[in-house]
Amino acid sequence: MYRNLYRFWVKVFAVSFGLGVVSGIVMSYQLGTNWSRYADFTGNVLGPLIQYEVITAFFLEAGFLGIMLFGWDRVGDRLHFVSTCMVALGTLISAFWILSANSWMQTPAGFTIENGRAVATDWLAVIFNPSFPIRYAHMVLGCFLTTAFAVAGMSAWMILRARKEPAEKVRGARLSLSMAMWFAVICTPIQIFVGDSHGLAVLKHQPTKLAAIEANWDRQADMPLLLFAIPNMEAERNDFEIGIPRLGSFILTHDFSGVVPGLKDVPRDQRPPVWPVFYSFRIMVALGMAMLGLSLWSLLLRRRGTLFTNRWFLTCAMLMTPSGFGAVLFGWFTAEIGRQPYIVYGHLRTADAVSPLTTNAVTASLVAFLIAYTIIFGFGSYYLAKLLRKGPEPLEEAVRGGDLHRKPKRPLSAVAEELEPTRA
Numbered sequence: 001m002y003r004n005l006y007r008f009w010v011k012v013f014a015v016s017f018g019l020g021v022v023s024g025i026v027m028s029y030q031l032g033t034n035w036s037r038y039a040d041f042t043g044n045v046l047g048p049l050i051q052y053e054v055i056t057a058f059f060l061e062a063g064f065l066g067i068m069l070f071g072w073d074r075v076g077d078r079l080h081f082v083s084t085c086m087v088a089l090g091t092l093i094s095a096f097w098i099l100s101a102n103s104w105m106q107t108p109a110g111f112t113i114e115n116g117r118a119v120a121t122d123w124l125a126v127i128f129n130p131s132f133p134i135r136y137a138h139m140v141l142g143c144f145l146t147t148a149f150a151v152a153g154m155s156a157w158m159i160l161r162a163r164k165e166p167a168e169k170v171r172g173a174r175l176s177l178s179m180a181m182w183f184a185v186i187c188t189p190i191q192i193f194v195g196d197s198h199g200l201a202v203l204k205h206q207p208t209k210l211a212a213i214e215a216n217w218d219r220q221a222d223m224p225l226l227l228f229a230i231p232n233m234e235a236e237r238n239d240f241e242i243g244i245p246r247l248g249s250f251i252l253t254h255d256f257s258g259v260v261p262g263l264k265d266v267p268r269d270q271r272p273p274v275w276p277v278f279y280s281f282r283i284m285v286a287l288g289m290a291m292l293g294l295s296l297w298s299l300l301l302r303r304r305g306t307l308f309t310n311r312w313f314l315t316c317a318m319l320m321t322p323s324g325f326g327a328v329l330f331g332w333f334t335a336e337i338g339r340q341p342y343i344v345y346g347h348l349r350t351a352d353a354v355s356p357l358t359t360n361a362v363t364a365s366l367v368a369f370l371i372a373y374t375i376i377f378g379f380g381s382y383y384l385a386k387l388l389r390k391g392p393e394p395l396e397e398a399v400r401g402g403d404l405h406r407k408p409k410r411p412l413s414a415v416a417e418e419l420e421p422t423r424a
Helices: 002-033 036-070 077-106 123-127 132-161 167-205 207-213 247-253 274-304 311-319 323-338 359-390 395-401
Strands: 111-114 117-120 225-232 237-244 342-344
Touching: 002 036, 002 167, 002 359, 036 077, 036 117, 036 123, 036 342, 077 123, 077 132, 132 167, 132 274, 132 311, 132 323, 132 359, 167 207, 167 247, 167 274, 207 274, 207 323, 225 247, 225 274, 237 247, 274 311, 274 323
Parallel strands: none
Antiparallel strands: 111 117, 225 237
């Protein structure tokens, strides 16, 4: 059963992995074309970090990915298991270097500026910059939860689609749903705790970003937690707001009377746009709370023995399929828009980092990429939908096939005849 599920989900992984690699290529071109001044300023620091990612992670993934996808019938079980683990390890190492580079742009450390360029003076300080450890943990957990809820939602869809079929037909989908929800039950509370710690780090290192997240204009104690607001950047106030008194200070500082910085603490030209940061953060948090709610609901249904039969739960799980992707995207919107107007916080403005290109040139390349990736992701999504519609291979067929089609591990083992006559 587990091997059968692996063979099904690895196809989904392979398509997603391929789409991810293709989409990542664009960034390499953009650094040299659209962001040449940024590349010139940060190249001595970020160039080696990206190179480390290629050498230590991408090569590791590429080397073992082929064995993982195509080697089950060609290598031993242990080597195939190790290959799968190496691909997983490669993705974690890749995330390590990418988050280190991005975190350095958020909280730059371990460098000096010489002749208008950043030069590393302490590589450990560059790599393990102040915001990196908590942001790395937050991002990796976010990816894990994205996968868990995607698998749970797809599995729920397969169960709902085959409600009139015998239980054996959806046994694999039930097992996938069960594992995904156990994972969500464990990781969602941890992610909420890590997210709270991340907020404390933002308060310490990027107070203006935090002020934008909370649409807080004046430095104040006893700050309310704003559930909804309409920020007005011109008037430097909120035209309308709904909040819970003092709870904002407690969440952000762990003190009901804690002082929270305001946007008016810095000049107007150093403030990020407030409304996209304010709303994207709340959408991310709302999705996180929905994940927690669905996880706790699954525990209750599991105890009652109705996890796979409760139609409302299965429908909600199916609707939550894209929730992890949404939470990750809105989290990145908060992080990247919130550090504006800087691309390297406090040192290089985004306006000073762009290449000297005409608007028409940038627009033409953007449109070309949009068309190309619409086609690529369109076909990728179509193929994923076909895979999911088909579902895992029926268990009886997988068992019947077994190892009958297993390829030889050694070339000579394919020879059935004896090479030398047996002596009496």
